[in-house]
Amino acid sequence: MRINFETLTLQNFKSHRDLSVTFGERTQITGDNAKGKSSIFEAITWLLYGVDAVGSKLDPTPITYEAEETLVSLLIKIDEKNVLLGRGLKKGKATYYINEVPSKAKEFSELIDSLFDKELFLSLFNPSYFFTLHWEKQRAMLLQYVSAPANKEVLKHMPDEQAKFLERLLKKHSLDDLEKIHRENKNKKDKDYIAAQSRTKTLQEQLEKLEKPNLDIDSLKAEVSHITIQIQEIGKVTESAGETNRKINTLQTRIQSLLSERDRMKKDFQILKNEPIEDTCRVCKQPLQDESLKAAEEDKQRRIQEFKAHYDQVVAQRKELEAELAQLEYIDVSEQLEKIRELEQKRESLLHDIRNYEQYEELETQVKSAAADENATLQALKASIFVLDSIKAFRAKEAEIQAEKVQGFFENLSIKLFEQLKNGEIKPTFEIEMDGKPYRKLSLSEGIRAGLELRDVLSQQSGVITPVFVDNAESITSFKEPVGQLIISKVVAGQELKIEKEDAE
Template identity: 50%
Template sequence: MEIKIISAKAHNFKAHRDLTVEFGDTTQITGDNGSGKSTTLELPSWTLYGTDTMGGKLDPTPTNYEYDHVLSETLLDIDGKQVLLGRGIEKGKATYYINEVPSKYGDFDEIVKSLFDKDLFLSLYNPSYFFTLHKDDQRDLLLRYVTPISNKEVFTEMSRTSPDEKAKDIKLNPQAAKLSELVKKHTLQQLGEIHKKNKNDKDTAYKRAQGRTEALVDQLSKLPPAPDDIEAVKAEDAALLEQIKALAAQTDLAGETNRKRTVLSSNIESLQRQIAQAKDRYMKVYNEPIEEHCPTCKRELDKASIDAVTASKETRKDELRADHQKLINERKELEVQLAAIEPVDVSEQISQMRALEVKRDATAEAVGGYKARQGMQADIDKARADEAETLASRNDSIFVLDAIKAFEAKEAELQAAKVQSLFTTLSISLFKEQKNGERKPDFVIEMDGKAYPLLSLSESVRAGLELREVLSEQSGVIAPVAVDNSESVFKIKQPSGQLILVKAVEDAPLEIKQMGGNAE
């Protein structure tokens, strides 16, 4: 993009009641101090941004004469297309014009912003403006127009083993190879955030994993020691168990026989009680007297009645005798059954079984302890595997974070070298080394080892011109450049774009003229 200032007009702008300036490829403005030379340079900046050439606030209203309104107009040529912009003050209010048409501020501001970036234009127009910016803004403005170093180039240079090694022959080192794969999915910033979090998480998780492993190992140490030959112990335990089962089977069989005898004896005793009760019932009826008088009316019974009572008593006696005999028969039958079952003595088997069980307690405890140790050891193995996995993840994140640091350091080195290569007399520092070895973004400009604020007027002008040429070339924007106090500089190389030279001439009126040829 090429920007030219065709002309600028002023009406009641500071000391200028009415002024028209035509600009050429080189325009020289001369005059004594206070003649309005610098004010002429402020016409384009105030028209566009309402500021002076340093970007500061500017009140252009006259102070030494009466005026009706203030107006500044600038005719620009942008790549062959002209636009006339105006800014004024009427009755204390700002006014705006686009091609002489009164416009709203929003429309005017939108037009200006669409033409070019404010900081870039003012830096190109007035090289001193760049140095009024904060160093972070200076850095951002310069790097904004410098092609960034590609990841591929950084990976290659990270892996370089000798200055003479050709790029195509360089094999990526582990850090570069790792990052080259990871950046396919995430940006370096995202990778940094991911692995910082993972490292912090795994630091905590690793401590927990170590604690769990130590606790399990401590528990294992408290278990009984494993037998020298666990298989022999298992075989002995199994043999003891079989012997105990065989004895238990015998005692169970004997127990069934004895239980049958116990049941029969219990039933016999129950029948014996029932027989006694049946006998009591019989004897009670047997001993009943035969009454000869009616128990109610006391009248004497006749023979037929007495015979009936006697017959009833005999009948009940016969029934009770039969019940008594039936119970006796049942008891005899059970006694026969009981006599047929011989009691079994299993006290010896029980004694043997108890002895075997005591012996097996030791083998079972040994086998159980061995199984517990096996289970505990499995838990320890898993805990150690988890611990190793956590440590590996933590170390991987540390590796990635270190790789990112190495990448950023090499990128900074390459970026600084690339930026420095753009300059001939200026030294540019983009980073500041921290006490911890890390680099922090910075921006320092020096000429001959002197920082910009320490440069003489002539040196600061030359430094500004060199820097604005780099900005112009890198941004692809060609714009006018104004050099105030040009009398302090012996030689000025013809810059890209229009050149406006402002020179103080004692006792001379304001004079503006276009010049041809190189200003050098």
């Protein structure tokens, strides 16, 4: 898109009561200081955006005289189409015109925005404007015309080991996601590794406090097994003897109980035998008849016979138990029990040695396992560190390639897009240099040349060609003609404002 200025008309704009400027391919504005050269410059940006040439607020009202209304109009040719724009200020109220038709502020700004981007237009129109923007905005404006290099392009410029590793990982995750995953893993493994080192050290110290038993563990276990068998065999004997001895004790207890019962029954029999037969009724105290006396006598005899039968039964049961007891012999197992105690003490001593041996072996195994875990954690930590280092290298190479692409736009300027921090990470930045000097340290003439080269790059990359206004052109003896209409402002001492235009032949 090509934008040309045709005619600019100023009415009561700052020092200009009534001024009309017709632009050519090259327009030269000369005159002494304070003759209104810069006001022509500012009138165009005020008309379009209500600001001065560097984007600041502007009061367009007359300086040395009074007027009811300020009005600026500009005929612009965009490609083959003309549009006449106007902006006025009357009693503090802004007015807008599109092709001489009064319009609302929103309609006017929407039209301007549809024609060209504000930041781009001002950067193309005023070679100094770009440098007033924040560096992030400058960087974004320039990089929008440069695509980031593809992953494959970056990887082929990296060391093989890093490139192959990243290439495999990038099939599953983006670079940003990989960084998040491995940064989190690195932080976790850092803590895990410290804990693993501490565990290994603690176990190793415990192991060093123990003396490794110099034992034939298989022989000890075999001996323990043999002693256990001996104890079991003796136990069978003592268990059998115990049953016999328990039976003897039981028989003796039962016999003694029966003897006691026999002695008691003897006493009870004498009482029963000597029991008198009552000849009177216990209830009514009347003498008993013969039949009643006979019945009482018979009852006593019956009870005596029953008592004798039970007595004989107790005696017979006792004799039976005595006969059974006579067949049994008490077995003394004290020697066997003592032997078992001796064997158990020996076995316990052997088991103590075996436990010490196994404890040492277990601790030794734990030390080896802890050392293996520590090494595995370290390897996982190193893997994440390697990925993060590879990502840093990738971003550094990506930045380098992208910077080379941007640098390829320029002949005399150097563009710095990134800086590498001490930890190896790449941080976005933006700085323009000429002959090794940053823009802020350039002289006026160097700054103009730098601005013209930069705006030509923006024009070429964006495909937008606008007029360019070079103010203070007297400070620069020569410069490369920029793309688009050229408007030059020079200070000529003692001269009134003069505007000259040249058209292409």
